[in-house]
């Protein structure tokens with residue numbers, strides 16, 4: 001991705017306006033300090049003249065005292081100015097990182113589920129760490145290069161012109177010769193560092209994937225295979241970084257040779273002038289010092305574009321996340337007040353069709369389903385029929401492509417997110433827990449619950465009995481994704497979460513994994529308690545759920561094939577009969 005000049009200016013303007021301008025006082029002080037540093041550098045070069053001419057040659061008694069004092073004073077001011085400039089510029093740089101990371105997290109977490117389904121979490125992670133870092137280093141360097149280095153260069157050139165205009169013109173010819181190879185090297189470096197950034201992204205993705213799939217890796221005995229996969233990425237980064245150092249290292253000897261020739265030439269011409277008495281040795285040495293000192297700022301200025309390009313490529317990747325607008329938008333004028341939780345609100349799913357953004361296939365086709373207050377509706381169907389997809393549309397994880405969903409006659413698109421997410425409680429197949437305490441996991445969310453709420457929820461969900469056994473009770477940390485809990489315990493924690501939220505409508509994706517009958521009974525019991533007095537839409541995998549349901553909707557190939565009670569469907573529906581034969585009948589209260 002080659003960032004064009006116009007884009008570079010656009011990106012820089014945006015960075016400056018949003019993240020640097022607000023620190024303008026610090027920036028101005030910092031720039032002032034850079035002027036002092038640059039001035040002091042030039043002053044040091046200039047001082048070579050009186051040192052040589054007055055002290056060494058004329059043996060001036062006053063200046064032998066004054067010049068060392070001046071040197072100390074200059075060093076003192078230069079030191080203070082560099083310190084202030086350095087801490088203020090670092091502050092601006094680090095603050096930029098922090099500000100962007102704050103915003104990036106907010107933007108990324110608000111992105112639609114469909115975005116997260118498609119973008120690898122490692123990619124986001126590497127943008128978060130690598131790219132923001134490169135961006136900040138770039139902005140930091142660019143400001144310092146442009147201001148401090150150009151000022152130093154200009155002041156030093158000033159010293160050179162002050163002493164000898166002709167020689168200064170001659171010396172100026174040398175700089176383009178030095179700049180050319182540095183620019184070439186910079187171009188190569190840019191390409192290498194872009195590949196390094198990409199390499200870091202791939203490594204981060206693969207690392208996070210490997211560690212989250214650690215159980216699978218062990219189960220398949222594929223530790224060596226995984227190690228080799230990661231080795232490849234690490235070696236790739238090693239090769240690239242080593243290559244970049246090799247390329248970068250050419251710059252120094254190259255410049256030294258060119259500047260060696262230039263200095264040789266200047267010594268010859270300048271020296272001849274001294275011998276001929278056209279100039280003093282002090283003037284000549286001061287000139288030479290300024291020329292030597294100009295090497296460093298020229299070098300950084302020459303590589304400025306490369307630094308800038310690397311940073312801008314990162315800026316594009318960072319802004320891409322910052323600018324990502326969720327497609328599922330919250331209404332600005334929610335009609336929450338027209339609905340009350342206590343109201344007898346029925347859910348009306350009407351003429352819904354749906355396809356995932358990543359595919360063209362319709363997963364749901366013309367679904368019509370009304371669920372009345374207090375009703376328990378079971379969804380059954382073959383795997384892949386679209387049951388989970390339908391459930392995900394109610395809390396607006398996805399919006400339907402066609403049709404609408406209403407609560408009490410109001411389209412859910414006209415209700416606030418907080419209302420919808422409080423209205424529905426989802427207990428899903430895949431339970432995700434945070435590496436925090438049990439209490440944190442059960443009370444998770446923006447609402448605040450009392451201790452009594454927590455205890456009630458745990459009692460009803462049969463969590464209390466296993467929580468009691470932990471040395472720290474409610475404050476026991478559950479491990480990454482609840483690794484310290486058993487499958488059944490995790491399910492009970494998920495049920496406790498739903499209890500404590502006490503939403504009027506339950507969305508339940510029954511677990512398909514098999515548990516022992518004691519654990520199973522506890523879960524069944526807690527689910528029964530949870531569902532009682534609530535409206536529920538349940539993806540049923542258990543015979544008891546199907547039999548207890550008020551109505552059963554058979555989803556087949558994204559359509560509702562039939563709707564009715566168990567007793568009717570078993571006679572009238574071929575699909576239901578088949579599902580019953582295949583799954584429910586064999587169970588005898590076990591899960592299929």
Ligand SMILES: Nc1ncnc2c1ncn2[C@@H]1O[C@H](COP(=O)(O)OP(=O)(O)OP(=O)(O)O)[C@@H](O)[C@H]1O
Nearest residue numbers: 117356358359363382383384385386387388389390
């Ligand atoms: N994020 C996604 N992107 C694209 N397609 C998807 C996505 N999630 C699911 N699908 C597809 O949608 C179809 C329905 O999936 P869904 O998860 O709704 O099935 P299900 O009825 O819940 O099955 P199961 O009983 O196995 O849980 C499947 O063909 C699946 O491949």
Ligand SMILES: [Mg+2]
Nearest residue numbers: 387388389509
């Ligand atoms: Mg499913």
